[in-house]
Amino acid sequence: MVKIKINDKIVQAHKWETVLQAAKRAGFEIPALCYHPSLKADGFCRLCLVEVTKGGKTKIDTACTVPVKEGMEVNLDTPEVVKHRKNILEMLIAQVPDSPVLTELAAKDGLKDVKLAKGEDVCIKCGLCVRICRERIGADALAMQGRGPDVTFTPPFGEAPESCVGCGACAFICPVQCIDYENNFADIKIWGKTFEKAVCSECGMPLEHTSEHIELMKSRHEIIKDEDVLVCEKCSRKNTLETMKNIVDGQLTFKKLGR
Amino acid sequence: MAKLKSPQELDSLIKELESKLDPEQKKISICQGTGCLASGADKVGKTFVDEIKKRKLDVKLIHTGCHGFCERGPLVVIHPEGIMYQRVKEKDIPEILDKTIKNGEVLKKHLYKDTQGNRYEKEQDVPFYKDQKRIVFALNGHIDPTRIEDYISNQGYGAISKILAGWKPEKVIDTIIKSGLRGRGGAGFPAGIKWQSCAKQKNSKKYVVCNADEGDPGAFMDRSIMEGNPHSVIEGMLTGAFAVGADEGYIYIRNEYPLAVERLQAALKQAHEYGLLGENILGSGFNFEIKVNRGGGAFVCGESTALMQSIEGKVGRPRVKWQHTVKKGLWQKPTVINNVETWANVPAILNRGIDWFTSIGTGDVTDNPWGGSKGTKIFSLVGKVNNTGLVEVPMGMTLRKLVFDIGGGIKNSKKGRKFKAVQTGGPSGGCIPEKFLDNPIDFDELEKLGSMMGSGGMIVMDNRTCMVQVARYFVDFLKEESCGKCTPCREGLRGMSEILNRIVRGKGRSGDIDLLYNLATTMETASFCNLGKTAANPVLSTLKYFMDEYKAHIDNKECPARECGDLIKFQVDKDNCTGCTLCAKNCPTEAISGERKKVHHIDQHKCVQCGVCDDVCNFNAINILSGPEINQKLGE
Numbered sequence: 018m019v020k021i022k023i024n025d026k027i028v029q030a031h032k033w034e035t036v037l038q039a040a041k042r043a044g045f046e047i048p049a050l051c052y053h054p055s056l057k058a059d060g061f062c063r064l065c066l067v068e069v070t071k072g073g074k075t076k077i078d079t080a081c082t083v084p085v086k087e088g089m090e091v092n093l094d095t096p097e098v099v100k101h102r103k104n105i106l107e108m109l110i111a112q113v114p115d116s117p118v119l120t121e122l123a124a125k126d127g128l129k130d131v132k133l134a135k136g137e138d139v140c141i142k143c144g145l146c147v148r149i150c151r152e153r154i155g156a157d158a159l160a161m162q163g164r165g166p167d168v169t170f171t172p173p174f175g176e177a178p179e180s181c182v183g184c185g186a187c188a189f190i191c192p193v194q195c196i197d198y199e200n201n202f203a204d205i206k207i208w209g210k211t212f213e214k215a216v217c218s219e220c221g222m223p224l225e226h227t228s229e230h231i232e233l234m235k236s237r238h239e240i241i242k243d244e245d246v247l248v249c250e251k252c253s254r255k256n257t258l259e260t261m262k263n264i265v266d267g268q269l270t271f272k273k274l275g276r
Numbered sequence: 277m278a279k280l281k282s283p284q285e286l287d288s289l290i291k292e293l294e295s296k297l298d299p300e301q302k303k304i305s306i307c308q309g310t311g312c313l314a315s316g317a318d319k320v321g322k323t324f325v326d327e328i329k330k331r332k333l334d335v336k337l338i339h340t341g342c343h344g345f346c347e348r349g350p351l352v353v354i355h356p357e358g359i360m361y362q363r364v365k366e367k368d369i370p371e372i373l374d375k376t377i378k379n380g381e382v383l384k385k386h387l388y389k390d391t392q393g394n395r396y397e398k399e400q401d402v403p404f405y406k407d408q409k410r411i412v413f414a415l416n417g418h419i420d421p422t423r424i425e426d427y428i429s430n431q432g433y434g435a436i437s438k439i440l441a442g443w444k445p446e447k448v449i450d451t452i453i454k455s456g457l458r459g460r461g462g463a464g465f466p467a468g469i470k471w472q473s474c475a476k477q478k479n480s481k482k483y484v485v486c487n488a489d490e491g492d493p494g495a496f497m498d499r500s501i502m503e504g505n506p507h508s509v510i511e512g513m514l515t516g517a518f519a520v521g522a523d524e525g526y527i528y529i530r531n532e533y534p535l536a537v538e539r540l541q542a543a544l545k546q547a548h549e550y551g552l553l554g555e556n557i558l559g560s561g562f563n564f565e566i567k568v569n570r571g572g573g574a575f576v577c578g579e580s581t582a583l584m585q586s587i588e589g590k591v592g593r594p595r596v597k598w599q600h601t602v603k604k605g606l607w608q609k610p611t612v613i614n615n616v617e618t619w620a621n622v623p624a625i626l627n628r629g630i631d632w633f634t635s636i637g638t639g640d641v642t643d644n645p646w647g648g649s650k651g652t653k654i655f656s657l658v659g660k661v662n663n664t665g666l667v668e669v670p671m672g673m674t675l676r677k678l679v680f681d682i683g684g685g686i687k688n689s690k691k692g693r694k695f696k697a698v699q700t701g702g703p704s705g706g707c708i709p710e711k712f713l714d715n716p717i718d719f720d721e722l723e724k725l726g727s728m729m730g731s732g733g734m735i736v737m738d739n740r741t742c743m744v745q746v747a748r749y750f751v752d753f754l755k756e757e758s759c760g761k762c763t764p765c766r767e768g769l770r771g772m773s774e775i776l777n778r779i780v781r782g783k784g785r786s787g788d789i790d791l792l793y794n795l796a797t798t799m800e801t802a803s804f805c806n807l808g809k810t811a812a813n814p815v816l817s818t819l820k821y822f823m824d825e826y827k828a829h830i831d832n833k834e835c836p837a838r839e840c841g842d843l844i845k846f847q848v849d850k851d852n853c854t855g856c857t858l859c860a861k862n863c864p865t866e867a868i869s870g871e872r873k874k875v876h877h878i879d880q881h882k883c884v885q886c887g888v889c890d891d892v893c894n895f896n897a898i899n900i901l902s903g904p905e906i907n908q909k910l911g912e
Contacts, residue, residue, distance in 0.1 A: 060596050063763050063802045077801045082596045097801075104798035108767035132791055133771045142760070161591070161761070164574070166770040168760030 019087040024094070030085040037065055037080035045093060048102070048122050050109075050192045051143035052081045056152055061144045062109075064122075066102050068092040077101065103128050112136040116193045139195040146170055146187035146196060155237050156182050158208070172208055182229035183212030217249035219256075224249055279551030282559045283441040286433060286552075293429035302335040302377060303355040305417055309342025309500055310535060311665070312349035316365070320350045323366045327373055335377055338426075341504015341539075343417040344666040345404050348388060353399050353417060360399040361386035390684060391662060404663045407682055409636065411652050412620045413668045416504035421539050424546035427507040433552055435626035436514050440560040448519040448626070449475060455625045455633045456641030456650035461487055461578075461615030462704065462730045463806075464719035466645035467622075470612055474520040474602040477610040482522035484513055485587070485606065485613040488529035488536070489571050489578040492702025493753060495733035497654040497666050498616035502529070502536035505620070506543035510566065512619030514552070515626060517564045520612055524565050528583050531570040540568055575703075575757035579805050580605075580613050582759065593759040594805035615731070617654060625651075637671035638718045649718035653729065659699075659736035660687045676713040679736055686738050691896075693738040696837075697821070701730025703750045703757075704810035706817025707743060726817040728810070742839035743822040744829055748776040750814035758807065765808025768799040772815060781842045784830035792819065834903025841885040844902045845910055848876045852897035859889035859898065880910065 030039035051061035058081035065080040070090040111133035147159045158181035172178030183205045188198030199206035203223045212227035263269040280286045306321045343351045348362035375381040387395040396402045419426035453468030490498040547553045555563045576582045577592040584606045586592035605611025625633045639648015649671040658664045662684035697707040706727035755769040796812035803809045828834045835843040855873040867883040870876030890898040
């Protein structure tokens, strides 16, 4: 563990943590739109600016990309930090004017009038969708495309992506909910494609996952077996109950179960 | 050829090749750099070969790399006298051979003539070359870059031979630190310190990388080094690899430099054949391999982390540096990245010693490698100067000397054009106004003035260059080249571009300057990589030194430099016009009418403000109006 100081409060942090993680764990609030605990920080949105002093040097940096270090001092709300954060928020709001998330953040920082020319975008270009698809799901169906202000986060060539498995993680993680996603009774619609949901091998009810997603999970994690995933919640519970009843009745032993 | 098996064998080869050089031998060196090739050096070179054959002359012909004086290409230098002929055409060649080579007669018409009308016979007397100090470019005009023997005969690979004969890596690093060599790619980080930190990483595969992704508008020195003397870069990298303990190197070069790629690849092949690359180099047990990696033309790939991403086969976008590149760089292994010019300086330092190198330049680096700027720097002098081209000068030369002595002053000074500013450091640099002309140029001084050394681009501007347009140009360039990953760079540049574009169109608003400042400071502090952090420099430095121009655009709708098409009108001066019809003949939209020997008239509805009439007029009879003047003088 290392000791760091955040807004005059001494905080114990794991040495592998970033300032953002340590601060969040200690109950501090730092706005961050491109951060998710399950992903490697990549510093897209730059909203989590903080003032960091280490080794006698003070500079403003993003909390998500600065690893903690013994004796480090962090200030979350210096006038400079607030000023730059407000400017970044203004840049985002100018392009994505109708996002409740941004409006709420702006209200907190007292950002009132946006002087920059307004756009009509819905995406804040945080990159979470691409990163979760690549790092966690493993489908790699989305990519960051284009350069400068023309950057977009889409499937290759903007077409329905071949390697998409319809897991919906991108839509789930999007902080401004700008990815069209339909979760129906028997199918999932996303990126212009319709995915049939897999069905329970016992009762035939549609499951939460698509067949493509289950196949991908199985190929990535050997431990996942059909009998574990191709059963709906109800049947799974029923099976468990039955097993327990059998054990209690003495018909089944753990040995027989193979465990 | 046989592989060299020991440093001694290399030394004797150097001596052997050196002894074959005859200082009295007649030689013609023809520049085959990209600049001269563009003005026809290819055909000139071939014609020389044919004509010499026809005449059966005993003269050695060398197709060299860039000589630097691109403005006057194709360049031909005749040795041993050192006579320089400029703008040589195919048809001039027979005469040159018959008169100069056979009879030693100097052909005046091909000599360089300055603006005062003086002609210069010898290359070293030409003002453009006289004040230069050539270390990296020393061999550029003398050797054939496609022949490794030419390089070796000039002490080439002498540094690596010396090192492999028994130096310890620490000694090499110590030499580079004490020499005060700072990275020539822009930031000026001491190269030796970088090597030292990388050498400290133990038990790991390591890489050395040459950053040849030169992309600044108007900069082409790295290209000329690679085209003119590729072996100096290879030798530098060999030295660096030995010092840090790397066995693999990459040269990341733009694919837009086909000639440089070709010459580098040829040079690598030759170095292999001589056993100067590959396994067990010179029998020392040191292995080193260099691969050439071509970049797809993204400016941001010059940024070190984006460059590594690109080499690794990913999209070239900057990535988070959890640890320094010297600890975790390419493929998460310790890596040293230096610029082409930095690598090319290394052999010279090792050959000629610390004292020699530290005697050139500014400051004192005995205890602190940041204490000064040592050695030379190559600048690409372009823009509104008479002598454009590549110049290598000692650090600490004043801007005035560079622009007015070497550069030969401002173009069209007879038409009243005056020096206004010089833009250094490419899109990340800034504009330096006239009042700082006598400041010495080095890493620290330029930074103090709000600009930077950058890769060494130096764009000279005259009083007809609008500084708002300059800022707009660089911001638009960077807007296209920003990777789009982080908000401040992507949106900040978008915002700035919008504001600057409306200012030059005369639609500027009163709060625009504050808005520019606001965006600029946030970009400087909060951007992800140095592209974004420095992207505001062109705007900040022009705001700092040329605020009055911004204000004139916004408040008076006036362009003081008379460059912004939307804010200017052209009018014929009734008193000066002689009715020569030249302007009417050249006007692309036929907006000018008038009889011979009578005052001409410009139809404002047809005029597209291209400025051709003003360029061609010999009588100063075109007035360019802007701001309130337009209504006063043209208002009907």
